[in-house]
Amino acid sequence: MARTRWLDPDEMRAWRSYITTSVDLMKALESDVSPYGITMGDYQLLAMISEAQDSRLRLCDLAEQLRLTRGGLTRRMDGVLSQGLVRRVQDDRDRRVAFAELTAKGWTLLKRVAPIHLASVRRLMIDHLSRAEIKAIGSAFGKIEANLRES
Amino acid sequence: MARTRWLDPDEMRAWRSYITTSVDLMKALESDVSPYGITMGDYQLLAMISEAQDSRLRLCDLAEQLRLTRGGLTRRMDGVLSQGLVRRVQDDRDRRVAFAELTAKGWTLLKRVAPIHLASVRRLMIDHLSRAEIKAIGSAFGKIEANLRES
Numbered sequence: 266m267a268r269t270r271w272l273d274p275d276e277m278r279a280w281r282s283y284i285t286t287s288v289d290l291m292k293a294l295e296s297d298v299s300p301y302g303i304t305m306g307d308y309q310l311l312a313m314i315s316e317a318q319d320s321r322l323r324l325c326d327l328a329e330q331l332r333l334t335r336g337g338l339t340r341r342m343d344g345v346l347s348q349g350l351v352r353r354v355q356d357d358r359d360r361r362v363a364f365a366e367l368t369a370k371g372w373t374l375l376k377r378v379a380p381i382h383l384a385s386v387r388r389l390m391i392d393h394l395s396r397a398e399i400k401a402i403g404s405a406f407g408k409i410e411a412n413l414r415e416s
Numbered sequence: 417m418a419r420t421r422w423l424d425p426d427e428m429r430a431w432r433s434y435i436t437t438s439v440d441l442m443k444a445l446e447s448d449v450s451p452y453g454i455t456m457g458d459y460q461l462l463a464m465i466s467e468a469q470d471s472r473l474r475l476c477d478l479a480e481q482l483r484l485t486r487g488g489l490t491r492r493m494d495g496v497l498s499q500g501l502v503r504r505v506q507d508d509r510d511r512r513v514a515f516a517e518l519t520a521k522g523w524t525l526l527k528r529v530a531p532i533h534l535a536s537v538r539r540l541m542i543d544h545l546s547r548a549e550i551k552a553i554g555s556a557f558g559k560i561e562a563n564l565r566e567s
Contacts, residue, residue, distance in 0.1 A: 269531045276542050279550045282557035283541075284460075287438055289483065289564045309435075332440065380420045390434075391427050393559045399430045401552030406433035408544045413440045 290389060297385040301378050307344050308382055311375045314351060314367050321354070321366040332414075350374055441540060448536040452529050458495050459533060462526045465502060465518050472505070472517040483565075501525055 272280060295305050303311075313330065314322050322330075328338040342365065345351040350371035356362035367375065391399070423431060446456050454462075464481065465473050473481075479489040493516065496502040501522035507513035518526065542550070 269534060270538065271534065272537070272542065275547065275550050275554060278554035278558070279545075280537055280542060282554055282561060286557040286561040286564070287442075290560060291438075293564060293567075383420060383422065386423070386431055387421065389564065390560055391423065391431060393563055394430075394556050396426065398552045398556040399426050401549045402556060403426060403429035403433055405545050405549040405553060406437040407429070409441060409541055410433060410437040412544055413437070413444060413540065416444075 293389050294382075294385055298378060298382055301374065301381075302348065303350075303374070303378070304344065306341065307350070308375075308378060310342065310345055311350060311367065311371055312379070314365055315372070315375055320372075321364040324353070324363045324365055327365055345371070444540050445533075445536055449529060449533055452525065452532075453499065454501075454525070454529070455495065457492065458501070459526075459529060461493065461496055462501060462518065462522055463530075465516055466523070466526055471523075472515040475504070475514045475516055478516055496522070 291305070298305055298308050310327075310331075313327070314320060317326075324335070324338060328335055331338065331341065333341055342351065346353070348370075349368055351365050352368050354364050354366050356364065394402070442456070449456055449459050461478075461482075464478070465471060468477075475486070475489060479486055482489065482492065484492055493502065497504070499521075500519055502516050503519050505515050505517050507515065545553070
């Protein structure tokens with residue numbers, strides 16, 4: 266077995282502060298959107314669909330973006346579908362193709378929650394960081410994500 | 417209402433890559449420890465107790481470190497207690513004080529999983545980052561955590 270390379274002090278600090286803080290940060294972000302009856306996951310889903318062309322996204326593209334199986338996507342969409350924030354629509358030209366589309370109710374909610382969510386992202390994270398830290402987080406997590414997608 | 421300060425491109429990249437990557441990263445880290453019958457949360461609990469003086473930690477200090485209520489701590493410890501990895505012990509001198517202590521089984525498991533968990537932290541995160549990124553993550557999440565603890 267290869268010799269264990271323990272984390273040096275900088276690495277340990279990065280890992281520990283990232284992992285413990287993330288749990289608390291997620292909890293705080295969740296509690297800011299929960300009064301609106303949605304989870305952070307629901308919010309991200311609504312935002313993702315709203316940013317797509319014509320505010321609709323093919324289900325297979327959505328599954329791909331979220332790296333979910335079709336079954337996983339169905340479960341992930343349960344909340345927004347049952348609340349009538351998103352609807353499934355079939356392509357007129359090709360009935361095999363299905364889209365997720367924001368409903369009017371979904372748009373209204375998204376517009377209402379977006380500034381609140383943004384304010385909480387600023388207050389809980391972004392506004393505490395220097396420009397160098399912001400750039401480093403962008404590049405670091407970009408690399409971590411690229412590796413995860415490859416493996 | 418205050419004018420909405422939207423995220424600029426650097427801030428958006430930091431936020432988006434952090435939040436989407438973290439979900440995937442947690443999932444990958446979980447799946448590396450799950451063959452050993454524990455969650456990442458269980459692992460952190462075992463590691464935290466093992467690092468305390470005499471490998472035991474007062475329950476109230478543990479709750480404080482994890483920022484949990486007493487009830488929250490009880491639920492959080494369910495898994496490691498029922499698996500016999502940790503036991504509750506009462507202080508001989510002051511019966512009102514209770515400790516969490518690693519059992520022999522807990523030590524054995526921790527020693528077995530530690531190098532595997534470390535390897536997965538390196539492979540999934542640390543080894544992809546430059547020294548500057550590692551330092552920036554340590555300082556950034558340190559500040560985010562400090563703010564969360566104050567609020």
